[in-house]
Every structure is written in structure tokens, then in C-alpha cells.
Amino acid sequence: MMIPSDDIQNKALVVExxxxxxxxxxxxxxAVDHVSFALDKKRAVVVIGESGCGKTSMGRxxxxxxxxxxxxxxxxxxxxxxxxxxxxxxxxxxxxRWVKISQVPQxxxxxxxxxxxxxxxxxxxxxxxxxxxSQEEALERVHAVFDFVGVPDGFIERYPFELSGGMRQxxxxxxxxxxxxxxxxxxxxxxxxxVLTQANIYNxxxxxxxxxxxxxxxxxxxxxxxSELADDVLVMYAGHMMEHSSAEAFFAEPLHPYARMxxxxxxxxxxxxxxxxxxxxxxxxxxxxxxxxxADRCPFAMAKCQQEPPTFQLGxxxxxxxxxxxxxxxxxxxxxxxxxxxx
Amino acid sequence: MSEQQVQEAVYTPAEAQEQPxxxxxxxxxxxxxxxxxxxxxxxVKAVDDVTFDLPRGEAIAVVGESGCGKSSLMKxxxxxxxxxxxxxxxxxxxxxxxxxxxxxxYRMKVGYVQQDPYGALPPFxxxxxxxxxxxxxxxxxxxxxxxxxxxxxxxxxxxxxxxDFLNKYPHMLSGGQQQRIVIARALIRDPxxxxxxxxxxxxxxxxRVEILKLLDEVQKERHLSVIYITHDLSTVxxxxxxxxxxxxxxxxxxxxxxxxxxxxxxxxxxxxLNAISDPLAENAKKLxxxxxxxxxxxxxxxxxxxxxxxCQKAIQGLCEVEVPPHFSVAADHEVACWLYREEA
Numbered sequence: 129m130m131i132p133s134d135d136i137q138n139k140a141l142v143v144e145x146x147x148x149x150x151x152x153x154x155x156x157x158x159a160v161d162h163v164s165f166a167l168d169k170k171r172a173v174v175v176i177g178e179s180g181c182g183k184t185s186m187g188r189x190x191x192x193x194x195x196x197x198x199x200x201x202x203x204x205x206x207x208x209x210x211x212x213x214x215x216x217x218x219x220x221x222x223x224x225r226w227v228k229i230s231q232v233p234q235x236x237x238x239x240x241x242x243x244x245x246x247x248x249x250x251x252x253x254x255x256x257x258x259x260x261x262s263q264e265e266a267l268e269r270v271h272a273v274f275d276f277v278g279v280p281d282g283f284i285e286r287y288p289f290e291l292s293g294g295m296r297q298x299x300x301x302x303x304x305x306x307x308x309x310x311x312x313x314x315x316x317x318x319x320x321x322x323v324l325t326q327a328n329i330y331n332x333x334x335x336x337x338x339x340x341x342x343x344x345x346x347x348x349x350x351x352x353x354x355s356e357l358a359d360d361v362l363v364m365y366a367g368h369m370m371e372h373s374s375a376e377a378f379f380a381e382p383l384h385p386y387a388r389m390x391x392x393x394x395x396x397x398x399x400x401x402x403x404x405x406x407x408x409x410x411x412x413x414x415x416x417x418x419x420x421x422x423a424d425r426c427p428f429a430m431a432k433c434q435q436e437p438p439t440f441q442l443g444x445x446x447x448x449x450x451x452x453x454x455x456x457x458x459x460x461x462x463x464x465x466x467x468x469x470x471x
Numbered sequence: 472m473s474e475q476q477v478q479e480a481v482y483t484p485a486e487a488q489e490q491p492x493x494x495x496x497x498x499x500x501x502x503x504x505x506x507x508x509x510x511x512x513x514x515v516k517a518v519d520d521v522t523f524d525l526p527r528g529e530a531i532a533v534v535g536e537s538g539c540g541k542s543s544l545m546k547x548x549x550x551x552x553x554x555x556x557x558x559x560x561x562x563x564x565x566x567x568x569x570x571x572x573x574x575x576x577y578r579m580k581v582g583y584v585q586q587d588p589y590g591a592l593p594p595f596x597x598x599x600x601x602x603x604x605x606x607x608x609x610x611x612x613x614x615x616x617x618x619x620x621x622x623x624x625x626x627x628x629x630x631x632x633x634x635d636f637l638n639k640y641p642h643m644l645s646g647g648q649q650q651r652i653v654i655a656r657a658l659i660r661d662p663x664x665x666x667x668x669x670x671x672x673x674x675x676x677x678x679r680v681e682i683l684k685l686l687d688e689v690q691k692e693r694h695l696s697v698i699y700i701t702h703d704l705s706t707v708x709x710x711x712x713x714x715x716x717x718x719x720x721x722x723x724x725x726x727x728x729x730x731x732x733x734x735x736x737x738x739x740x741x742x743x744l745n746a747i748s749d750p751l752a753e754n755a756k757k758l759x760x761x762x763x764x765x766x767x768x769x770x771x772x773x774x775x776x777x778x779x780x781x782c783q784k785a786i787q788g789l790c791e792v793e794v795p796p797h798f799s800v801a802a803d804h805e806v807a808c809w810l811y812r813e814e815a
Contacts, residue, residue: 172755178675179646292765293537322536322702327746327759334758349675352705352747355754375752393677395705396749397732403709405680409645 137209140310140343141167141190141229146203148182148189155414156199159185161367163203164439164460165446167360169310172337172344174354174375176390177364178410183347184234186364187313190345191231192220208310226257230304231313237296237320240288247284250274250303257307273302277332294325298332305336312336313345318353330356351394355379363387366410366421369439372446383447386422420449490563491524492664492696493548498522498557500543504770515769517543519720520557525664530690530697532707532728534743535717538766541700544717545666548698549583550574561664579609582657584667584686588649592641598625598652599637605659620659628655628685647678651685658689664696671706683709705747708732713803716740719767719777725797726804736806738762738782776809784810 148160318326358375392404408425423433440456501514585591625633628651762781779790798815
């Protein structure tokens with residue numbers, strides 16, 4: 129291993145050179161293409177990008193909930209200090225999924241089993257993944273976790289259809305939380321909810337982060353709301369990681385041209401700026417362009433953009449764009465350098 | 472409707488002096504609940520005593536959470552549900568008077584943009600057929616004329632070159648292009664009023680801006696009256712001049728967009744504005760102040776002001792007893808809240 133093991137031990141999640149390709153009849157979809165980042169404990173990274181940029185695939189690659197047509201699935205993923213990519217599926221299921229990392233799926237409101245009482249389904253991960261937990265103990269834990277996410281205690285005997293969307297969302301979060309994993313992957317957790325409910329859910333997530341020390345990978349296309357939880361921001365475009373910065377630095381001034389244009393398209397409640405949109409559309413991931421994948425739509429594109437840019441390091445920020453070639457502190461080539469970037 | 476009639480439908484300045492295009496008067500939409508299929512068991516009061524005017528050429532937004540009755544209001548305006556009580560007047564005429572013929576004529580003058588473009592376009596019809604159907608129904612017999620109209624329409628919504636798209640199916644288009652087709656379909660009969668139900672909520676940030684800009688352009692160019700229904704206050708200010716805030720079946724605040732953002736009056740409007748985040752790093756450092764609880768049941772809504780169980784400013788002995796009337800707190804700013812009983 130190239131990274132000093134101390135560094136990895138201290139991080140909730142280290143992703144190195146993660147690749148996930150899908151096989152279709154007419155080609156290979158490069159959904160996640162060489163993505164590397166590290167996430168400290170008690171922090172949240174938000175993965176933002178347009179639909180089809182590979183952000184959901186990345187989340188699924190982390191929890192290894194993959195469809196059958198995987199063509200290539202390589203790289204290294206350290207979750208809570210343990211390398212998981214070398215494990216076989218059964219070991220992964222027993223030792224990692226829901227023990228170290230759990231997931232709140234997209235459209236989580238509809239992710240509950242309609243014919244099971246809430247207590248039975250929230251309890252299930254605990255009974256399956258923590259050996260030696262008795263029914264009574266598990267029920268106790270369900271009460272505790274419901275209390276924590278703000279679901280009234282009486283709801284424990286109810287069925288999912290008796291709950292509002294916001295309450296169901298809380299139940300699904302409770303289910304992801306019950307085994308106390310180090311990392312929770314949230315895939316568009318609030319996109320189907322109303323603004324007030326959404327703000328409430330983010331309050332719950334913040335409390336989980338602060339009080340339980342859980343780390344989050346938040347996958348979303350809603351940039352404005354994502355700032356509620358963000359400590360780090362990871363911008364994805366067409367399968368590539370375009371930028372990785374701390375939230376302070378990113379929301380003050382995004383570096384990558386794509387990130388800048390994306391931010392200019394976010395509606396704001398106050399302020400006078402005109403909204404801008406990005407002309408054109410993202411490339412197909414079936415036959416992506418060879419150079420920078422954003423070059424076609426980029427106002428700063430130059431001749432060099434025909435070659436794929438490396439990931440440049442500027443202070444503690446990473447950006448994959450030739451514009452920063454001169455000011456960069458270096459190129460991130462080895463995982464060692466990456467681990468040095470304390471998020 | 473022939474081409475000539477369609478041309479006439481275009482706005483003329485003289486019309487502006489007349490009455491508002493659409494007036495809604497004490498509208499109540501109550502859905503009856505039945506037990507065993509025939510016993511009366513109460514009503515779901517989805518829209519309860521709503522009154523407003525929509526002037527010609529103005530864009531208004533109806534903002535509220537899901538279940539506040541905004542979609543029922545929209546359905547009633549489209550003539551899809553029969554009101555329990557109250558009137559909907561379009562150009563001074565009640566839309567339910569005059570039977571089916573009058574209703575059909577009314578619907579010719581109203582365009583509707585659905586929320587979900589993927590679901591709104593029939594998957595087995597080509598773009599040409601999708602856009603042709605409303606024209607056939609309007610009685611436009613000449614095939615060549617229809618084609619010209621479709622091409623003009625596609626150019627208006629910037630799906631260009633039109634020839635490339637005529638024979639495509641909806642699934643071959645991106646989400647933004649599909650929504651443009653939905654808009655083209657809503658506009659193809661030159662309506663006087665457009666109802667847009669969350670037209671951008673399913674789209675990506677960048678595409679969302681394109682569609683908002685397109686709607687804004689079309690509205691200004693055609694001098695359309697638009698009702699924009701949404702739960703997202705942050706997109707409203709780029710588009711509409713006035714905002715109506717709706718809560719549990721009632722309009723609780725009506726004001727210009729600027730006024731709502733700079734000087735909101737109703738505690739529920741405060742909560743809504745407070746819940747929306749602008750992209751700032753500080754957001755992650757504090758909890759948001761959100762009123763507890765959830766919107767009330769519309770079958771047995773709370774007496775008095777419907778927001779009082781969640782309201783931190785509720786006045787004991789008043790808010791839970793009497794329904795607040797609309798107080799006028801400034802020019803063009805009405806609020807249904809007892810806090811302003813002295814100011815008004």
C-alpha cells in the first residue's frame with residue numbers, strides 16, 4: 129500500500145482511481161472514470177452534477193449495489209480504514225454493507241416495503257448485520273433511532289402508507305442509521321419533498337453528522353440545497369471528477385469553468401444576477417470525447433483541451449482543467465499525494 | 472377554429488382596458504368522501520373560499536406545499552373539476568355556463584404545461600402528430616397549413632431545425648427538449664392564458680434556466696396571462712410579477728414578487744422563505760428554524776386561522792377562533808393574518 133496507513137485509518141472514506149463501466153449491446157458506458165477523493169470523519173461531501181454525469185453510479189459503486197452489466201469495476205475503496213474492493217461479494221455483504229456504509233436510495237419515499245410494519249423493516253438491518261442482537265434489544269434501538277430522526281414513537285406499529293412523504297423519508301434515514309455506519313450515501317434524499325420538509329430533513333442530517341459523527345456522501349443535482357450539509361464539494365461531469373474543494377472555497381469561487389457555469393444557473397432568492405445556462409448538452413458516455421469532456425461547451429477551451437487534463441492540485445483543492453496548469457502546486461498522480469490533501 | 476380566427480385571438484391593446492381575463496370568486500373545491508360508496512362522510516376541502524383576479528398579460532405564481540390545494544385550483548381553472556361553490560369567470564363569463572360547447576371553446580383559449588414532460592408526451596406519437604392533434608381538434612382542415620403552423624411553433628420554442636424533429640418520438644429527445652415540445656403544444660392554438668404546473672421541477676439546473684427564460688420570452692412576446700404553480704420560491708422571481716401564497720386550501724398572502732421577498736408578512740411566508748437555501752457555505756453550520764408539524768388535514772381543518780397550530784406568533788383567543796380576513800397592509804399587498812389587524 130502506498131498511502132501511510134495512519135492517514136487511511138483517520139479517514140471515513142478514501143476512493144482511489146475508481147472506475148465503473150457498463151456493457152451495453154452497442155458499446156461501453158464510462159459512467160465513473162478514474163475518480164479519486166478522500167473524506168474525513170464527521171464530514172459530508174456533496175457530489176453535484178447534471179443527470180447522467182455518473183453521480184448515482186458512483187454512489188452505487190461505493191455500496192456495491194450494481195446491475196449485472198458491469199464491464200469494469202476497479203480501483204480501491206477504503207471505508208473506515210478497510211479496503212473493500214478486494215473482498216468478494218459475500219464478505220462485502222457481511223462485513224461492510226450496512227456495517228460500515230449504508231445507503232438511502234433515490235426516491236426513498238417509495239423504498240419501504242408496503243406490507244411490513246415500520247418496526248420490522250427498520251429492525252431488519254440490525255438483526256442481519258449485527259450478530260447476537262436480540263429482538264428486544266433491536267426494538268429498543270428502533271425506538272432510540274426514531275426519536276433521533278424525529279419520528280413519533282407511536283408510528284413504530286404503522287405501515288408506510290400511513291405516513292406522509294417527509295416522515296417516510298425520516299424512516300428510511302433511520303434505517304440507514306440504525307447500525308451506526310461510518311458513512312451514509314444519500315442519493316437525492318429530498319428531491320421529491322416540499323421546501324419545509326426538505327429543510328427539516330437537512331436539520332436531521334446535520335444533527336446526525338454533529339452528534340453521531342457519521343460522514344455523508346450526498347449525491348444531488350440541487351446545488352443550493354446541498355450547501356446545507358456540504359463540507360466538501362465534488363463536481364462531476366460526464367463521468368469525470370472536475371473539481372474537489374472545501375465548501376467555503378467552492379461556494380465563494382468555483383474553479384472549473386463547468387462548476388462556475390453550473391453555479392451561475394442556480395436560482396437565488398436574493399441578489400440581482402441574471403441566470404445563465406450552459407449551451408449545448410453533455411456528451412454521450414458511450415463514446416466520450418478524448419480530451420477534456422467539457423471542452424465542447426467551454427468558453428475557455430483552447431488547443432490543449434484536446435488532451436485529457438490531469439488533476440491539478442491548488443492548495444487543498446483539486447481541479448481537472450488545463451487553465452490551472454501554471455498556478456497549480458502539482459499534479460495528483462499518485463495516491464500518496466491524494467492522501468496528503470486533507471479535505 | 473380557422474387560421475383567421477386564430478389570428479384574431481392575438482392580443483389587442485383595447486382589450487386591456489376591459490375586465491381582468493380571469494376572475495375567481497369565492498371558489499370552493501370540495502371533494503366528497505363516501506362511506507360504503509354512497510353514505511356521505513364529509514368533504515376534503517382542497518380549495519376553500521379563494522378569490523383573485525388575473526389581469527391580461529400578467530404572470531402570477533401560486534406558491535405552496537404539496538396538499539395545499541394548488542393543483543386542485545389549477546384543475547378547476549382548466550375546467551377539469553366542478554367547483555362545489557363559487558365562480559370562475561373567463562372574460563366575464565362563467566366557464567360552467569353554456570354547457571359543453573362553451574367549455575370546449577374556453578379550453579381552446581387555455582394552454583397547459585404539465586409538470587413531468589416524460590409523462591406528458593405520448594410515447595408512441597411523433598412530435599408532428601403530438602403537435603398536430605390540437606390543431607385537428609380546433610378544426611384546421613388544411614394539412615399544409617397545419618404543418619406550417621407546427622414548424623413556426625417549433626421555431627418559437629427553439630427546437631431547431633424543425634425538420635429534424637418532426638418525425639422523432641419523445642424518447643429520442645432530452646428532458647429540456649421534451650419540455651419545449653410540451654410548451655409548444657400548449658401554445659399552438661394561441662391561447663390567451665397559460666397554466667404551468669411546476670414546469671421546471673423535474674429538470675437539471677442549467678436546463679431549468681433555459682426553460683424559465685423561454686417561458687418568460689413567450690409570455691412577454693405574446694402578452695400572455697400565465698399562472699405559474701410551484702413550490703419553489705427561488706425560481707418565481709425570475710418569472711412572475713405577483714405571488715399568491717397558499718396554505719391548506721386558502722390564499723394567505725397576495726403581493727408583488729419584490730414585496731413578498733423583501734417584506735413578507737404572513738408567518739407561513741416567513742417560514743417558506745427561511746426554508747430556501749441560497750448556495751452559501753455558512754448554511755452547513757447552523758440548523759434552520761422551521762415551524763414544527765405538518766400541514767393540517769383538509770377534511771377537518773383547524774378552526775380559525777389554519778396555520779395557528781404551527782404559528783409561533785399565534786394570538787391566544789383570536790387565531791384559533793376566527794378566520795382572519797384579508798388585511799390590506801400596503802398598496803397591492805394583502806395578508807390573511809390577525810397580526811396586522813391594527814395596521815390595515
